Amino acid sequence: MKCLSCKSDMVQSFTTDVTERNGMLIIIKNVPCYKCTECNDVFYTGDVLAQLERLRKKAEEVLTELTVIDFDKVA
Numbered sequence: 001m002k003c004l005s006c007k008s009d010m011v012q013s014f015t016t017d018v019t020e021r022n023g024m025l026i027i028i029k030n031v032p033c034y035k036c037t038e039c040n041d042v043f044y045t046g047d048v049l050a051q052l053e054r055l056r057k058k059a060e061e062v063l064t065e066l067t068v069i070d071f072d073k074v075a
Contacts, residue, residue: 015031024063
């Protein structure tokens with residue numbers, strides 16, 4: 001797979017996804033991704049995106065200002 005930004009190779013890796021929604025900060029660690037070896041851009045597959053969205057919605061239901069989730073433990 002090639003990076004959409006710089007056309008370098010992308011390798012399977014893990015990252016931390018940080019999202020701000022409605023005044024809440026949602027941090028999801030250990031998210032599987034493809035990461036560019038040159039510019040560090042991150043690409044998620046469709047199934048990972050769906051799981052991230054599900055986790056974000058669950059975090060919003062808790063109504064805390066900061067939520068940290070370990071993807072490996074809940075996805």
